[in-house]
């Protein structure tokens with residue numbers, strides 16, 4: 001019989017605005033019930049690009065055919081792991097219109113060239129576009145409304161008030177952790193909530209960690225966000241505005257925000273179109289002007305998208321590795337069943353040959369008894385051989401329902417030392433903001449309906465049981 005995990009993996013591919021919603025039934029299998037429809041938030045879209053209605057996906061194989069003949073068949077593209085483009089962006093990459101009001105432009109969803117073109121098409125000089133861009137992103141202004149656009153032509157401001165939207169997010173709440181980390185909750189136009197984290201660091205570096213999706217389809221077993229399933233991709237405007245809002249809200253408290261990491265909710269490269277666009281906007285030298293080396297996009301290992309990212313963006317790349325064998329990675333990061341370690345690391349080895357002075361960052365969340373042995377350290381040394389890289393060893397951050405334990409500090413140090421002695425550039429990263437659920441892998445709110453936990457390989461059952 002197929003495990004729930006296998007079925008989940010088959011069903012992982014989603015359209016842009018589809019949902020993965022699963023509800024445990026009273027038996028051991030998972031079923032979709034009609035009551036789950038009440039859990040789906042309503043989302044509105046411009047009429048020109050109306051998406052299919054939200055979709056429920058069964059995890060029970062015997063129901064698959066009947067579901068695909070009803071609601072699913074019209075709503076979803078074929079869901080399969082047999083195609084190379086399984087995780088390609090599903091097509092809202094160019095959306096720069098307000099989803100609630102299709103006639104209004106989302107200013108923060110536009111690259112500078114797009115903004116300039118639009119301004120000129122309305123009969124204004126490019127200088128007005130540049131001035132607007134600087135008001136939106138530069139000079140410590142970070143304008144959120146028309147009143148903050150000093151110096152712009154009066155008629156141009158009128159045009160903007162009629163045809164443009166400044167805000168893509170509404171501030172819901174800011175939580176401050178004991179170590180000074182801030183978690184910012186934003187409400188989106190459709191009522192969904194995302195989280196952004198600002199991490200001050202004493203060495204004059206403050207990082208904003210942005211979300212790229214509401215939830216995530218990847219179902220990494222150690223991650224709280226993964227429990228949510230995917231609700232939807234964020235638009236470029238919703239991603240960019242997290243960084244703008246963080247600067248606007250917190251720069252005076254925490255100092256200049258110097259770094260951006262796409263390590264919040266979601267798999268950034270599943271939403272590659274909007275993520276590349278948002279990163280482009282963030283590094284524009286007349287605007288937010290982050291250094292491309294200080295904007296890091298993380299991935300669980302979507303190989304075709306990773307290649308595309310390396311070709312199209314000059315921002316930094318992080319790969320969440322977390323295991324040294326396919327067996328363990330297949331379990332804790334199911335994306336490995338599609339793109340295994342050999343393929344992922346071989347691709348990086350090949351692609352990075354063409355990049356000058358470029359190092360990929362490997363992230364390795366340490367899970368007690370699962371991936372933290374000295375044998376793992378030795379295998380890791382072999383795996384990254386020939387790849388220009390740095391390695392971050394990250395302490396696992398427990399969350400409600402998690403089945404893993406963090407590796408003890410002494411063991412992390414021992415693991416680090418083995419790597420360092422072999423010549424790897426390796427860092428130990430401690431948890432930040434975990435008392436407010438703001439640390440790595442703790443974002444989001446899965447609720448009652450959750451992605452399934454996968455079958456634990458026999459040899460790790462003791463390690464996982466010990467943490468229960």
Ligand code: SF4
Nearest residue numbers: 216218220223226266
């Ligand atoms: S670790 Fe990242 S890719 Fe994996 S489920 Fe969590 S958010 Fe998604």
